[in-house]
Amino acid sequence: MTQFRYTDIRAAGIGLDGEESRQIEREALRIAHEYADCSLHDTDLLHAVEIAASVLPPAVRKALIAFRDEGNPSGSLLLSGLPVGTLPPTPDVVEKEPAWTEVPVATLSQLMVMSVLGRSFSYSDEKSGHLVQDVCPKRGAEERQENSGSVLLELHTEDGFHPNPPHFLSLICLREDHDRVAATVTSGILDILPHLDPDTVAALRRPEFRTRFSTSFVPDESVEVLTDPMPVLTGPAESPELRVDFHGTIAQTPRAQAALDQLERAMLGTLKGLVLRPGDLIVVDNRHAVHGRSGFAPRYDGDDRWLRRSFALADLRPVNDRLTGGRSHRPVVTAGDPRLSPTVASV
Ligand SMILES: O=C(O)CCC(=O)C(=O)O
Ligand SMILES: [Fe+2]
Incomplete structure (x- = not known):
């Protein structure tokens, strides 16, 4: 499978007009x-962003507030027409990742949107703890099941292996892929x-699933670390919360495997999505929805897809005592962790 089949949600998005975008x-x-010399983690900068979010059009704020408090069946919300500003070339190696001050308009617009949904934070294990991270294809990472890859990225909730996964994530598009086929x-x-x-729902509620930690969250990449067995679904019957990664979640029993397969089939059959264009921002309700991306062909010419x-x-x-360097969550697996012992960590 290299592409997903999905219902296009562009028409359901909320568009900003030119004047609204210029104001932001x-x-x-x-x-x-004002904050040119500050890290994005600077508290005063983040407060300034939250205050400035009042410039978002009322219809956008209302949609974000409703999404924050009630969610929606598809678990996603699309905004279009956000400003992205003048852009440097798409970075293709980690060392070349631009500072936020090189992409100030897109970065701060995105943080304004996120401030309506909650409190921005990151993981110190991942992408140097950047509060806003580049998602672009990396040379040599093509086959990886990570956002630096370019093969189909399987459906997942973000960081389902982590004790504190994000409640919301957003992706803002700066550049499309050359062929305009990379659908989120x-x-x-x-x-x-x-x-x-x-029976499937009951099976998904049993603690019979272990999820592999993403390699960036493990100090020794050669060791596979899995969560303790846990359920895929938890919480209220009518509105359960979800943690699953169809690449990284391993069912521990045949009935769990059958349920996981059924869940994946059902999800693949109800996908919503779009090929994001510059100025599009999609928000995902990470407790209630999975996301993924179809495959595409990077060229590494500075003009590649960039979210x-x-x-x-x-x-x-609840996480304040686990934050470091501003809003970065400390590592949860560190050297000496018993989970790094091969006997415990092996499947
Ligand atoms: O590239 C995309 O559209 C999605 C990537 C993704 O899953 C992520 O960055 O978490
Ligand atoms: Fe993701």
């Missing part, structure tokens, strides 16, 4: 000027619950 751009440039897709648990039989991603938590208080 002006606010972003003002903050960028989502599937919401509320959309598919009616397609699951009660930027950021995470938000509904509340920082």
Whole structure:
């Protein structure tokens, strides 16, 4: 499988007009000027962003507030027409990743949107703890099941292996892929619950699934670390929360495997998505939806697909003692962790 089949959601997106977009751009440039020497993790900068978010059009704020509090069946929300500003070439190696001050308009516009949904945060293990991270194809990483790859990225909730996965993630598009085929897709648990039989739902609620930690979250990449057995679905019957990665979640029993297969089939059958264009921003409700991306062909010519991603938590208080360097979550697997012992970590 190299492509997903999905219903296009562009028409359901909320568009900003030129004047609305220019107003956001002006606010972003003002903050960028005032905080030019600061890290994005700077508390005063983040407060300035949150205050500036009042410049978002009321219809956009209302949609974000409703999405934050109630969600929706598909678990995603699309905004279009956000400003991205003047852009440097698409980075293709980690060392060349631009500082936020080189992409101030897109970065601060995205953080304004996220500030309506929650509190921006990151993981110190990943992409140097950047609060907004580049998502672009990396030479040599083509086959990886990570956002630096370019083969089809299988459906997943973000960081489902982590004790504190993001509640929301957003992806803003700066550049499309050359062939305009890289579709970002989502599937919401509320959309598919009616397609699951009660035995499958019961099986998904049993702690019979282990999920592999992403290699960047493990100090020794050669060791596979898995979560303890846990359920895929938890919480209220009518609106369960979801943690799954169809590449990294390993069912521990035949009934768990059958349920996981059924869940994946149902999700693949109800995908919503689109090929993001510059100025599009998609928000994913990470407790209620999976996301993925179809395959595409990078050229590494500075004009490749380029998204930027950021995470938000509904509340920082429960994780405040685990944050470092601003809003970066400390590593959860460190050298000496018993889970790094091959006997514990092996499947
Ligand atoms: O590239 C995309 O559209 C999605 C990538 C992704 O899953 C992520 O960055 O978390
Ligand atoms: Fe992802």
